[in-house]
Amino acid sequence: MNNLAIFIALIMFLGAVWTVLTEDVFKAIVIFGIVSLMSSVMFLLMQAPDVAITEAAIGSGITTALFIFTYKKMEERKDER
Amino acid sequence: MNSLIIVSIFYILLALALSYRVFKGPSAVDRVVAADSIDLLTVVALVLFSVFSKRAIYLDIALTIAILGFIGTLLISKYLEGKL
Numbered sequence: 472m473n474n475l476a477i478f479i480a481l482i483m484f485l486g487a488v489w490t491v492l493t494e495d496v497f498k499a500i501v502i503f504g505i506v507s508l509m510s511s512v513m514f515l516l517m518q519a520p521d522v523a524i525t526e527a528a529i530g531s532g533i534t535t536a537l538f539i540f541t542y543k544k545m546e547e548r549k550d551e552r
Numbered sequence: 553m554n555s556l557i558i559v560s561i562f563y564i565l566l567a568l569a570l571s572y573r574v575f576k577g578p579s580a581v582d583r584v585v586a587a588d589s590i591d592l593l594t595v596v597a598l599v600l601f602s603v604f605s606k607r608a609i610y611l612d613i614a615l616t617i618a619i620l621g622f623i624g625t626l627l628i629s630k631y632l633e634g635k636l
Binding site for chain 2: 479511524527
């Protein structure tokens with residue numbers, strides 16, 4: 472179980488660093504979804520299932536949808552600036 | 553260590569190998585398909601962990617990820633198609 476947590480933390484670390492360092496916003500949205508998913512698994516390994524359910528619902532579902540809608544709006548208004 | 557945990561670690565290693573394709577993928581479609589595959593591998597690893605720890609509430613998290621990850625992938629695909 473500890474080895475499982477180590478590999479999940481490795482994916483979370485690489486994804487978080489790449490999310491900060493990348494310049495394209497679309498790549499950052501896709502990788503942020505993976506980081507949120509892995510943090511949900513990490514909450515489960517720390518034996519907090521209710522927090523893990525909430526994180527999976529909000530982080531993996533609603534946040535990705537909201538960011539995609541915002542990215543669409545941002546692209547539409549790019550030529551105004 | 554139980555064999556279920558070993559198989560679960562193997563699935564997380566496969567997710568680590570897929571995350572290379574997410575980071576270095578040439579096009580956006582590669583990244584989205586690899587992210588959806590990571591979702592599915594995580595669901596399988598969570599089901600194995602639920603069987604290992606013998607608690608039924610852990611299975612609900614796998615169900616939630618399997619449903620809502622699909623919705624996120626669907627929205628990104630509709631955006632890439634241009635019909636959002």
